[in-house]
Amino acid sequence: MLLHEFFGLFSLSAFFMWGFLMAFFFNVFVYSLDVKRGTTLLLSSFVMMCSYTLSDYFFTWLSLKNSLNLNFALYDIVTIIALVIIYKRVRKTTPSFLYLLIGLSINSIFFLLMHLDTDIYGNKYHWWFWEVYIYTVNSIDIIMIVALIVDRDILGLHKLKNAIRSLLNPSANPKEP
Numbered sequence: 570m571l572l573h574e575f576f577g578l579f580s581l582s583a584f585f586m587w588g589f590l591m592a593f594f595f596n597v598f599v600y601s602l603d604v605k606r607g608t609t610l611l612l613s614s615f616v617m618m619c620s621y622t623l624s625d626y627f628f629t630w631l632s633l634k635n636s637l638n639l640n641f642a643l644y645d646i647v648t649i650i651a652l653v654i655i656y657k658r659v660r661k662t663t664p665s666f667l668y669l670l671i672g673l674s675i676n677s678i679f680f681l682l683m684h685l686d687t688d689i690y691g692n693k694y695h696w697w698f699w700e701v702y703i704y705t706v707n708s709i710d711i712i713m714i715v716a717l718i719v720d721r722d723i724l725g726l727h728k729l730k731n732a733i734r735s736l737l738n739p740s741a742n743p744k745e746p
Contacts, residue, residue, distance in 0.1 A: 585710045586621050592717035593618040605720070610663045612655045614717045617669065620648040636688045642680035645673045667726055668716035672709040679706050 596614040599605050624644040652669060656662060679702050686692045716723060 581707065582625055585707075585714070586618075586625055588711070588714035589614070589618040589621045589717070592714055595718055605663065607659070608661045608663045609652075609655050609659050609666050610717075610720060612659065613652055613666055613669055616648060616651045616655065617713065617717065620644055620651075636684050638680045638684040638687065642677045642684065645677035645680065649673050649677070663720050664722045664727055665713075665716040665720050667730065668724075669713055671726065672713045672716075676706050676709055 593611075593614040596605070596611045600611045605611070624641060649670060652666070652673075656666065682698070683702055686698065712724070722728065
């Protein structure tokens with residue numbers, strides 16, 4: 570809980586909302602320079618900005634349930650669906666797209682696990698999973714913001730994906746004779 574005690578719940582939310590807003594503005598600028606047109610970069614940064622703005626704590630009137638973690642999980646799942654729809658229309662992604670899909674998937678799993686722990690099981694006592702949840706979700710949010718801005722394979726996820734793909738389907742690997 571150190572992050573929430575140091576920054577506060579609302580200031581972390583505002584920071585991530587601001588980060589996705591700045592990533593969107595940066596990608597609008599890049600798009601206007603005719604650098605990354607025809608890719609999912611601008612649309613995916615717009616979807617992420619809208620998702621994090623609508624799921625902010627200040628907009629609790631949009632809540633489907635009284636559970637904060639369940640709401641965040643539902644927002645992330647809807648965001649994943651929106652990103653997949655964008656991919657189906659554009660068909661050309663950038664390196665940040667994989668980071669968004671993986672990050673949102675991990676975040677929604679953590680949100681659902683926290684919903685299970687706090688709302689369904691009724692656990693109100695702090696234990697190690699809460700720390701893992703806080704640091705993982707916040708780190709992934711920062712990684713997604715950075716991935717949208719720099720649009721590079723910063724953690725090597727694309728290399729890992731290609732390595733796994735070549736291991737699973739060696740006949741598709743053109744480097745091997």
